[in-house]
Amino acid sequence: MINENKKVAIVTGATRGIGYAITQRFLAAGISVAVCGRNQELLDKFDHPQVLAVNVDVSESEGVDNLTKQVLGRWGRIDIVVNNAGITRDSLLMRMSNEDWDRVLEVNLSGAFYLCRSVIRPMMKQKSGRIVNISSVIGVMGNAGQINYAASKAGLIGLTKSLxxxxxxRGILVNAVAPGYIDTDMTQELDEKQRELITRHIPLGKTGSVDDVAETVYFLVSDANQYITGQTIHVDGGLVI
Ligand SMILES: NC(=O)c1ccc[n+]([C@@H]2O[C@H](COP(=O)([O-])OP(=O)(O)OC[C@H]3O[C@@H](n4cnc5c(N)ncnc54)[C@H](OP(=O)(O)O)[C@@H]3O)[C@@H](O)[C@H]2O)c1
Structure with a gap:
């Protein structure tokens, strides 16, 4: 077990939303973070001695391997990986293009596979590591108009259990977190009426914040968690009960 402030994490999709909040939580705990995304302007805004900002598309396995190399080159170890990068391309099945199906699976599911494969050797050598995959309630409940997204998020749960x-x-703990409706750019498209309808089905009666998810992820990767692995932790205000 090493000191929190010597730990090194990789967070994908860290330029905005949930990934950004996870990064801030880790930095507050003294964890060094390699943040990744594709928006260079947002990556350039990370001005912190414990941050390595890398422009990488997680759906490209070579770029992901290169990210791992850069992190090992800078810090010599990888303790934590959070596969958070994710996209939606919604439409009903009968209208869904091959491209929209493929792209969502490539980013949300293959991206996580590439990074897990890339970091697993160094973690095995260290005999320790924590991986958290950001799934979704949609991967558990399904949702009309989101078969690609639901399949990718359900796939992440299967990947998590198997890995x-x-x-x-080897002392590596792998878990998934399944957020419900969290206020970010991804859920910004909902209008007031849709938001009200969703909230009515959430037992806690409100949408969640990015910090609700970040705290859960932090707990799972921290030394406080020694005995939880292969689980999917719901952060959804009771939506899936
Ligand atoms: N918000 C919710 O209610 C909710 C609920 C359940 C699950 N989730 C999941 O939580 C995760 C984060 O969601 P969010 O709401 O924070 O989304 P968001 O605000 O849209 O942010 C998505 C992040 O992913 C990055 N990204 C997208 N495609 C990428 C790619 N190909 N390679 C690398 N980075 C990529 C984006 O960065 P760039 O634009 O710089 O590439 C951005 O940083 C996603 O996996 C999402 O499915 C969200």
């Missing part, structure tokens, strides 16, 4: 079993003996 947890593969690497448990």
């Amino acid at each position: 947890a079993k593969e690497v448990a003996s």
Whole structure:
């Protein structure tokens, strides 16, 4: 077990929303963070000695391997990985193009696979590591108009369970977090009426904040968690009960 302030994390999709909040939470705990995204302007805004900002599209496996190399070159270890980068391309099945199906699976599911594969050797050598995959309630409940997104998020839960079993003996814990409706750019498109309808179905009666998700992720990767692996933790105000 090493000191929190010596730990090194990679957070994908960290330029905005949930990934940004996770990054801030880690930095507050003294964890160094490699942040990744594709928007260079937003990456340039990270002006912090413990941040390495890398422009990488997680759907490109070579770029992901290169990200891992850069992190090992800078800090010599990788303790934590958060696969958070995600997109939606919604439409009903009968109108969904191959491109929209492929792109969502490539970013949300293949991206996580590439990064897990890329970091697993160094983590196994260290005999420790924490991986958190950001799934969604949609991957558990399904949602009309989101078959690509739901399939990718359900896929992440299967990946999480299988990898947890593969690497448990090496001291690596792998979990998923399934947020409900969290206020970010991704949910900005909802109008007042849709928002009201959704809120009515949430037992806690409100949408969640990015910090609600960030705190849960932080708990899972912190030393406070020694015995939870292969699980999907719902951060959804009780939406999935
Ligand atoms: N918001 C919600 O209610 C909610 C609910 C359940 C699950 N989630 C999940 O939580 C995660 C974060 O969601 P969010 O609401 O924070 O989304 P967001 O505000 O749209 O941010 C998405 C992040 O992913 C990055 N990204 C997108 N495509 C990428 C790619 N190909 N390669 C690298 N980075 C990429 C974006 O950065 P660039 O634009 O710089 O590439 C951005 O930083 C997603 O996986 C999402 O599915 C969100």
